[in-house]
Amino acid sequence: MPWFKKAKKPKPIRRDGPRSTVPEGLWVKCQGCKEIIYSKELKRSFRICPKCGYHFRIEAEERIDLLLDHGDDGEMGFRELFVDLSPTDPLSFEDTKSYKDRLAAYQRRLGTRDAVHVLDGTMGGLPVILAVMNYRFMGGSMGSVVGEKVTLAAEAALEQRRPLIVVSASGGARMQEGILSLMQMAKISAALARLRQARLPYISVLTDPTTGGVTASFAMLGDLNVAEPGALIGFAGPRVIEQTIRESLPDGFQRSEFLLEKGFLDMVIPRPELKATIARCLRHFTASSIAS
């Protein structure tokens, strides 16, 4: 749809195929207040409902656009790293469809190999390594490629002495890779520990939704863990928890604001302020420890 096409510069991530996270059409119904919003207005307002502030999910590439600086000439001021890493099918996993076929379909549709993008760029003038998970690729699930790319992102940050920012959006570990998905949690955590030893800041940004093995590892290991308003953040889903503890859950359970109140998060930051706030925090963190 032409309303969603941006006229400017080419992007590292292709954008063909259907879009599940961004509603198409002229008018969009807000899931927060049920009001009907003009989609152009939504686009102008960072995909935030102008009436109730509900944050619609955004694409990985919009997120990258939003967080990284652009060159003066309208050129991309950043580049994508490790684009060639591609998942394999070590368990020959098959349910209704083989994992291999499923992967191939996602890769064809989204024009990317797996569910995370790693970028080298600047944020408010400060060189950073940024990783952004792509929820549209198999629900942002973490298999060996996501694990490896986030680890490589941490290692690039270490090598270049830059802060690391990871934006999570994930349903958790990818079951089709079994134990190999689970071991990514330990691998990434170890890489983050090396970053910490080197006194380089790591900021985790949790967006809607961040669950499962991603919450249980790198999404909660930031020097700062910040989230967008109203994001679903948790390990297991609310239904599983209710059935386990046999109690009904409080209002707003597993949403950003609830987690902030309970001390799981450091900040809840509205989308328009995300970049400036992170950049400001990084300046506070970094006196002499990083590249500039």
Ligand SMILES: [Zn+2]
């Ligand atoms: Zn609304």
